[in-house]
Amino acid sequence: MKNMPSEKNKKNQIVDSDAKDLYSIADLAGELGISTRTIRFYESKNLLSPERVGNTRVFRKRDRARLLLILRGKRLGFSLRDISEYLSLYDTDETQAHQLALLRTKVDERLELLENQLADLRTTITELKEIRELARTGAPDI
Amino acid sequence: MKNMPSEKNKKNQIVDSDAKDLYSIADLAGELGISTRTIRFYESKNLLSPERVGNTRVFRKRDRARLLLILRGKRLGFSLRDISEYLSLYDTDETQAHQLALLRTKVDERLELLENQLADLRTTITELKEIRELARTGAPDI
DNA sequence: CGGCAGGTTGACGTATACGTCAACTATGGT
DNA sequence: ACCATAGTTGACGTATACGTCAACCTGCCG
Numbered sequence A, B: 001m002k003n004m005p006s007e008k009n010k011k012n013q014i015v016d017s018d019a020k021d022l023y024s025i026a027d028l029a030g031e032l033g034i035s036t037r038t039i040r041f042y043e044s045k046n047l048l049s050p051e052r053v054g055n056t057r058v059f060r061k062r063d064r065a066r067l068l069l070i071l072r073g074k075r076l077g078f079s080l081r082d083i084s085e086y087l088s089l090y091d092t093d094e095t096q097a098h099q100l101a102l103l104r105t106k107v108d109e110r111l112e113l114l115e116n117q118l119a120d121l122r123t124t125i126t127e128l129k130e131i132r133e134l135a136r137t138g139a140p141d142i
Numbered sequence C: 001c002g003g004c005a006g007g008t009t010g011a012c013g014t015a016t017a018c019g020t021c022a023a024c025t026a027t028g029g030t
Numbered sequence D: 001a002c003c004a005t006a007g008t009t010g011a012c013g014t015a016t017a018c019g020t021c022a023a024c025c026t027g028c029c030g
Helices: A006-012 A025-032 A038-046 A061-075 A080-092 A097-137 B006-012 B025-032 B034-045 B061-075 B079-091 B095-139
Strands: A051-052 A056-060 B051-053 B056-060
Touching: A025 A038, A025 A056, A025 A061, A038 A061, A056 A061, A061 A080, B025 B034, B025 B056, B025 B061, B034 B061, B056 B061, B061 B079
Parallel strands: none
Antiparallel strands: A051 A056, B051 B056
């Protein structure tokens, strides 16, 4: 992932998120270190549905909280599609029973994938160490 | 007062003010038949204080209600300065006692002014009728 | 390697907002 | 007539938002 323009971040670091209840797209992008372009992209993927005042998006606290969830999900390695499914349950299931079940399923899947990758990586490292040891002791050609 | 561009009104006539709680400057201008320029002018006269989301004004229902009061005051012939004084009391006096007293004072002043103008107009009309009668009967030159 | 999918970003034309500096209109007073 | 005031409006340069159409980057798979 590429770095965002630093002047944009610098411009918005004074945003006091605790006191505000309305945010522009530039406010959120600057605060969270993503581009306005990315926020609009997420909306096009139905991850976000901010209000429009005139033609301009206006975000409420709950939109900001939702965006924070999206970013956290991404950091944990979930796809936007997974996150979207999760959030659509968040939107509709007041008891959150199905939401928790889905979350466990997704987390299990993700853990399994990461553990497989970890095992692969360990295997690769072990094999490389073995090859290095053979090269050092002058053992048979590989 | 000049007419506003009719295409602007036409564009915004579908605004459902009862359901919304946030308005853009163009929303309000279109709905109320004034220009965005005039709304910004009122703000510069401290008659209005809308929120900013980013650099953009966002108006809440109470801002809209306040703007309606301003326009009503103007229709009754009050100056913007009078209206501003009235509204500043509206902002600070929860019991509205001073507000009502000031309103009565302002209305009395306005009525007195209008009644004086009415008396002047009646006098002028009476004098013109007298001159017309003299011209018709051939009485002494004026 | 190439292809694909996911995710992000860029280019760009259009629209609207903004603030500043004036200009215009109407009214009243001298 | 001129001047002052109140109220509105215009011109204009700047900034940012918007949506559309691509392009780019990364990782994975065959």
